[in-house]
Amino acid sequence: MKFFFFHLMPYAALDLAEAAKFKSVSVLLPNSLYDPVQGHALYNRYLDEMEYADQLGFDGVCVNEHHQTPYGLMPTPGVTAGALSQRTRRAKIAVLGRALPLLNNPLTVAEEFAMLDNITGGRLIAGFVRGIGAEYHAWGANPANSHERFHEAHDLILRAWTETGPFAFEGKHYQFQYVNPWPRPYQQPHPPIWIPSQGSRETIEWACDPKRKYVYLQTFSPVAAVAKYMAMYKDEAAKRGYEAAPTQLGWAVPAYVAETDAQAYREAKPHIENFFNRFLRMPPEMLLPPGYLSYESMKGVMKSKASITGGGRTIDDLLKSGMFLCGSAATVRQQIENHQKQIGFGYLLTMLQFATLPHELTKRSSEIFAREVIPGLRHLAEEPAPAEAR
Amino acid sequence: MTVESRHTFEQIAGCRVSMLRGGVGDPLLFLHGGGGAGRWLPFMGQLADKFEVIVPEHPGFGLSETPAWLDNIGDVAYFYLDFIDALKLKNIHLVGNSLGGWIASEIAVRDQHPFRTVALVAPAGIRVDGTPPADIFLWSREELTRNLFYNQELAEAALNAPMSEEEQNIQLRNSITMAKLAWQPRLNSPDLKKWLHRIHVPTLIVWGDSDRLIPPAYGPAFQSLIPSSRLEVIPQCGHLPHVERTAEFVSALTNFIEADRS
Numbered sequence: 001m002k003f004f005f006f007h008l009m010p011y012a013a014l015d016l017a018e019a020a021k022f023k024s025v026s027v028l029l030p031n032s033l034y035d036p037v038q039g040h041a042l043y044n045r046y047l048d049e050m051e052y053a054d055q056l057g058f059d060g061v062c063v064n065e066h067h068q069t070p071y072g073l074m075p076t077p078g079v080t081a082g083a084l085s086q087r088t089r090r091a092k093i094a095v096l097g098r099a100l101p102l103l104n105n106p107l108t109v110a111e112e113f114a115m116l117d118n119i120t121g122g123r124l125i126a127g128f129v130r131g132i133g134a135e136y137h138a139w140g141a142n143p144a145n146s147h148e149r150f151h152e153a154h155d156l157i158l159r160a161w162t163e164t165g166p167f168a169f170e171g172k173h174y175q176f177q178y179v180n181p182w183p184r185p186y187q188q189p190h191p192p193i194w195i196p197s198q199g200s201r202e203t204i205e206w207a208c209d210p211k212r213k214y215v216y217l218q219t220f221s222p223v224a225a226v227a228k229y230m231a232m233y234k235d236e237a238a239k240r241g242y243e244a245a246p247t248q249l250g251w252a253v254p255a256y257v258a259e260t261d262a263q264a265y266r267e268a269k270p271h272i273e274n275f276f277n278r279f280l281r282m283p284p285e286m287l288l289p290p291g292y293l294s295y296e297s298m299k300g301v302m303k304s305k306a307s308i309t310g311g312g313r314t315i316d317d318l319l320k321s322g323m324f325l326c327g328s329a330a331t332v333r334q335q336i337e338n339h340q341k342q343i344g345f346g347y348l349l350t351m352l353q354f355a356t357l358p359h360e361l362t363k364r365s366s367e368i369f370a371r372e373v374i375p376g377l378r379h380l381a382e383e384p385a386p387a388e389a390r
Numbered sequence: 391m392t393v394e395s396r397h398t399f400e401q402i403a404g405c406r407v408s409m410l411r412g413g414v415g416d417p418l419l420f421l422h423g424g425g426g427a428g429r430w431l432p433f434m435g436q437l438a439d440k441f442e443v444i445v446p447e448h449p450g451f452g453l454s455e456t457p458a459w460l461d462n463i464g465d466v467a468y469f470y471l472d473f474i475d476a477l478k479l480k481n482i483h484l485v486g487n488s489l490g491g492w493i494a495s496e497i498a499v500r501d502q503h504p505f506r507t508v509a510l511v512a513p514a515g516i517r518v519d520g521t522p523p524a525d526i527f528l529w530s531r532e533e534l535t536r537n538l539f540y541n542q543e544l545a546e547a548a549l550n551a552p553m554s555e556e557e558q559n560i561q562l563r564n565s566i567t568m569a570k571l572a573w574q575p576r577l578n579s580p581d582l583k584k585w586l587h588r589i590h591v592p593t594l595i596v597w598g599d600s601d602r603l604i605p606p607a608y609g610p611a612f613q614s615l616i617p618s619s620r621l622e623v624i625p626q627c628g629h630l631p632h633v634e635r636t637a638e639f640v641s642a643l644t645n646f647i648e649a650d651r652s
Contacts, residue, residue, distance in 0.1 A: 023528075136573075137528065144570035285528050289573075290565035298562055 001340060001380040004094060004349040005053035005366070006062040006252055009046045009080065011070035012356045013038040016278055019070070024282040026069040026134040039073065045359050047080070051087040052363065053352075056370035060092030060125065062252075062349055064196075065099050067131075068138040071279045078112040085119045093120060096196050096217065096252075096349075097127025101146045102139045106153035106174060110160040110181050117186040126191040127217075128154055133287045144291030147202070149173050161190040196252065199229040200297060208237045208244060217349065219252040223322025226251050227343045234344070246346030246381035251339075255325040255350040256357075257332050257368040264327050267361055269315045272324050275355035276313050325350070329372035336377055346381040392435030395443070399453075403472045405460075408453035409446040413438025416506065418483040420445045421470075421490030423630070424526070424568040425538075426452045426560060433632040436640045441483065446473065448493070450567030452560055463515075463571050463579055467496035474504045483647055487511040487632060488603070489572065492582075499585040507650050509594040509643055510612060510619075512604050512629050514577040516586075518611045523577050523604045527569065531561075540600040540628040577604070586615040593619035594646040596639065598627030622646075 014025075015033055022029050050061040063080040066072035074080050077095050084093050093116065098109045117124040130150050136143040152171045156179070159169065165180025185191055195207045196217040207214040216233050218226045230249050237244035254272060258264035293301060318324040322339070325332050336348060352369060353362040395412035410430050418441035420427070420434065427445050434443050449469055450456040459465055470493065474482065484505045486494030491513020498508050514523070526534060532549060539545045553561075593616050597609035606623065613621040622642050624631045632639045 140574045140576075142569060142573040144566055144573065283528070283530065285530060289527060290562075290569040295563060295566060298566075299559060302558065302562065 001246075001345075001377050001382070002059040002347050003370075003374050003377075004060040004062050004092070004250075004347060005050060005058040006096075006349040006351040007046055007050055007353055008064065008066070008072040008351065009043065009074050010275075010279055010353075010355055011039070011073055012042060012358075014070045014279070014356070016274065016356075019278065024134070024286055025279060026071060026282050026286065027138050029070065031068075034070070043073070046353070047083055047087060049353060049359070049362055049366070050084055053366060053370075054088035054091040056366060057374065058091055058370060060094050061088060062094040062096050064096045064127070065129070065131070067102075067135050069134065078116065081116050081124075082119070085116060085123075088123075092123050092125050094125035094194060095127050096125075096194060097129040099129050099131030099135055100153035100157075101130050101149035102135060102141045103153060106156050107160060107176065107179065107181060109153075110157045111183075113157075113191060114161070114181060114183045114185045117191050118183045120186075122187045122191075124185075124187070124191045125194055127194045127196060128157075129196050130292075133289050133292045134282055136289050136292060137286055142291070143289040145173065146292055147294070151206075158190065161185050194250065197229075199225050200293075201232065202294060202297070204229060204233050205236050208233050208240065208248070210240050210242060213244075213248060215248055215250055215347065217250040217252055217347070220254070220323065223339060223343075226322070226339070226345075230343050230345060246344050249343075249345040250347030250349055251343075251345050252349040252351065253323070253325055254354045255332060255352055255365075255369065256361075257327065257329055257365045257373060259328065259368075261327040261331050264331075264365075265315065268324075268326050268357070271355050271357040271361075272315055272318060272326070273313070276318065276323075279355045329368050332369070333373045333376050336373070337380065340377070340380045344381065348377075392432065393438035393443075395430040395434065395438070395445075400473075400476065402476045403457065403459075403469050405449045405457040405469065406455045407446055407449065407473070409444060410434070411442065411444050413440070413442045415441040416481050416483060417441065417479045418443045418485060419470075419474075419479065421484070421486035421493050422448065422451070423488030423490050424564065424572070426564045428452050428557075428560065431633060433636045433640055436636070437643070440644060444477070444479075448490075448567070450570065451564050456563070456567065460567070460570070463492060463496055466493050466571065467500055470497050471501055471504075479504060481506045483507045483509070485509040485511065485643065486513060488514055488629065489568065489577075491515065492572075492577070492579075495582060495586060495589070496579070498589045498591070499582065502589060502591050505591050507592045507594070507647055508589060509596065509646065511596045511631055511639075512598060512601055512608075513595075513612065514572065514604060515579065516583050516608070516611060516615070517575070517578045517580070518605075518608055521605050521607050523608075524602060525576075526603060527573065537602040538629050539634055540598065540626050541634060544634060583615060586612070587617060589616050590618050592646070592650045594643065595619050595621045596631050596642060597621065597623050598629060598631050598634065599623050599625050600627060601629045603629040620646075 063077045065077045067075050113126050166178040169176045194215040196219050197203045207216045234244045256268035352366045393413045395410040447454040482505050491510040492515030495515045536545045595612050609621045627635045
């Protein structure tokens, strides 16, 4: 199994009492609450944490794109990835991902990812997402066109990477007389593509298609949902005539490790509760703008009233549902092993810094995870994948 | 006296469109707002005393289909020109509220020959610099309902009315089509302002003085862009004058149309 170090780069200095006065922490929270001096320190602290993850032996570091929110300070993840290209030597750099429908020119992603791939000599993993609902408010992108724009932008980027230019592209949302990016990707035919998702049948059916076989990442979900959607991926792959390999499935989850279960619980509690209750807080209208989910998916959501942003969740709720891995190295190792054997994912993306978790705790938890959790789990999911799945 | 309606479907421009019709007389085409138009409302019944009132549900709303060609407000405007041709309507009194007022404006700048008069009731469609409309897309159903009305008893009644699963699904579809048409640019098309002066037929603009969706300042803005128009502001009234102040609305509209006839 492979282990990635996932970071959101949150604004950990957030004035939580002040933030609580606003309807949402995303989009509507005045940016006068952002202090650039604190921001400068945080950016560099977080780059140190990701550089350290490379030294600790994580297989990769993950950055991502979010807008107008203290939840994640990477509106342009290519900047972070560029810095990491010089600070890391071995780890993959996964940009998870660029929010394609928000872009007026998807060729910027084809170019940016190709640059990163060339600079790192092929250490880039290309993530494509639609962005979270709040970003459609933040960017004035139309959620009702989100799926169409995602697919069209994806197709354009893939063609830009794999077809000899210049060629013309005539889409509904994007039109170019000349598509001919310099540089081309370092990895051929193109960097690995990962698709993070909160769980959607449409996304899974698309990602598992034999001509794509993209890595599907389930993010910040109860373990039951992780199991459900990964089983769905395998079923859909089987319907399409092949067996999905563990290396097509990844789980992104916050985690914290300390000397003992009790210590881990005590140290993580305020920060993981801040993450789910404070940093992710937004009204349903912001999370799920009209059209962001298909009509059929939205009907399902309305019935279940499910949402990851409901406030008032305790660390106990999160541990019970498996949305958070926490404990001693032995406990967390056992949890992951159980989940892996049950679900069969090949990648685990641990978010070892979350919300307000301070640097020293992040560093120690990362060290214990790398030295005492990872080695005992390496052997999992390392069986050779079926030949037709490669 | 109020007149009953009948519910029909027509196939127009590849779209099966649902509509309510009632009354006899010159056609009065009512274009609904973002909330849809599934029910025959009291103002429709009253107007049907003098006109043939036709209330279609826009493509993508209510029981009408969502055609593959539906991308933007211009598509809806051209659809209604096809609709008018298909139903062979002439001497139409065109009335639109909110989104429907925006559509009515977009139709009239393209072709106003079918119309005797135009009435725009708190229409969307333009942006007044420095005075943004409310962000309806960030309101919960309760916030939206409360903000639609000046008289909060009407909001309470609307919120307390039971809603079937089918009605909830229709509301969901309506909201998706509304986003498609009005999310960005928000509730307006930047080009419309440039051409509103083309509307020469007599035009009535109606605004509630307490409209919390599209501020009353938009009334004078529309009035100044359409030389043939006059503005009527209804006191103690929100975004739906035809619902909230039915008597004043019906009388303002019929007086305006009568004045045009004489």
